[in-house]
Structures are given as C-alpha cells and as structure tokens.
Amino acid sequence: MLRGKRVKLGPVKREYIESFLKWFNDPEITQNLMAFRPMTRMAEEEWMENLKNRENDIYFSITIPKEDGTEKLIGNCGIHRIDWKNRVGEVGITIGEKECQNKGYGTEAMELLIDYAFKTVNLHRIELYTYDFNIGALKSYKKVGFIEEGRRRQFVWINGSYHDAILMGILAEEWREKNKK
Numbered sequence: 195m196l197r198g199k200r201v202k203l204g205p206v207k208r209e210y211i212e213s214f215l216k217w218f219n220d221p222e223i224t225q226n227l228m229a230f231r232p233m234t235r236m237a238e239e240e241w242m243e244n245l246k247n248r249e250n251d252i253y254f255s256i257t258i259p260k261e262d263g264t265e266k267l268i269g270n271c272g273i274h275r276i277d278w279k280n281r282v283g284e285v286g287i288t289i290g291e292k293e294c295q296n297k298g299y300g301t302e303a304m305e306l307l308i309d310y311a312f313k314t315v316n317l318h319r320i321e322l323y324t325y326d327f328n329i330g331a332l333k334s335y336k337k338v339g340f341i342e343e344g345r346r347r348q349f350v351w352i353n354g355s356y357h358d359a360i361l362m363g364i365l366a367e368e369w370r371e372k373n374k375k
C-alpha cells in the first residue's frame with residue numbers, strides 16, 4: 195500500500211470489476227486511452243485473472259478515504275511493459291470517477307507511482323504517451339516533472355479527427371533533484 199496525503203495506491207481487487215466496467219465503457223474516459231471496443235465482463239474478468247502472471251506490469255487501485263472510514267475507489271494506475279535490462283517503464287493512469295477529476299488526485303497518485311517506480315522498482319526512466327487534446331493530463335504530468343520529448347504526429351483518430359500523441363519522460367536523477375529537500 196502506498197500512502198499519500200489524500201490518495202492510496204493498493205492492490206486491484208475482484209470487487210472493483212463493476213467500477214472498471216463503468217469507466218472503460220465510457221467514451222469520455224476511453225477517448226483518452228488506446229481503448230475503443232466495448233469492454234465485456236468476460237474480458238475484464240480474464241484481465242483480472244491474468245494480473246498475477248504479468249511480470250512486466252504492476253497495477254494499482256487508487257482510493258481516497260470516505261467519511262465513514264472506508265475507502266472510495268476512484269481510479270487505477272500502473273507501470274507497464276517494464277524493460278528490466280534498461281530499467282525503463284511506461285506508466286498509465288485513469289481517474290475513472292469523473293466527479294473526482296481535476297481535484298489533484300491524479301497528480302498525487304502519479305507522484306506516488308513514480309516514487310515507487312524509481313525507489314522500489316529501481317527504474318531509471320519512465321515514459322508515457324498522452325493525446326494533444328488531453329489538457330488536464332498534460333498539465334498534471336508536467337506538474338509531476340515529466341518533460342515533453344516528442345510527438346507522433348496525427349497518431350490517433352478520435353471523434354472524427356487525427357491527433358498527435360505526445361511522448362513524455364522523466365529520469366530517476368530528475369526525480370531525485372526535484373524532491374531534494
């Protein structure tokens with residue numbers, strides 16, 4: 195369990211499936227991701243079942259505390275396609291509960307994830323792609339410390355037009371420097 199000021203990163207639990215199905219069948223969410231097909235319960239169950247076999251991916255749930263002391267699931271995040279030789283990973287994040295977006299939770303969750311990726315997993319470089327219209331994501335990632343490194347021009351067709359995919363990256367030494375007290 196990784197604890198921040200407000201958010202916690204924890205394991206993905208079977209009981210989260212209803213929320214995952216809601217988020218990943220919502221075009222307002224999926225337009226920002228690679229997903230465009232409907233997400234079936236069968237596919238989601240299979241994905242959850244296979245998590246334990248995925249040595250090159252590390253997934254977390256994102257929760258915030260509720261007033262009654264229980265946890266509210268608001269999203270998920272993870273490190274993917276980990277290249278253990280070069281110590282590079284790609285990160286992804288979704289704050290699926292839309293009323294919880296733009297409140298700083300995504301930035302805090304990403305900071306916890308990056309800190310874990312560098313200090314625990316011992317990665318050297320972390321990268322991600324986001325689309326040019328995803329202003330909230332771009333702003334959040336820059337705040338975390340990611341730097342824009344390049345663009346895949348007109349890489350994705352979304353809602354009737356092409357958009358650039360923006361490559362962003364952060365190095366372990368940059369993270370250390372940013373967090374030096």
Ligand SMILES: CC(C)(COP(=O)(O)OP(=O)(O)OC[C@H]1O[C@@H](n2cnc3c(N)ncnc32)[C@H](O)[C@@H]1OP(=O)(O)O)[C@@H](O)C(=O)NCCC(=O)NCCS
Nearest residue numbers: 226288289295296297298299300301324329330331333334
């Ligand atoms: C992208 C995402 C993870 C960011 O998490 P979040 O909790 O919503 O983001 P934060 O509140 O930490 O930061 C977003 C910032 O962008 C700002 N923002 C959002 N939309 C904006 C817009 N259209 N114009 C200007 N600023 C905008 C927010 O106000 C906030 O800035 P602030 O902290 O200075 O107020 C989340 O919105 C999300 O999951 N979206 C849907 C799925 C997705 O896009 N995943 C990422 C794919 S790369």
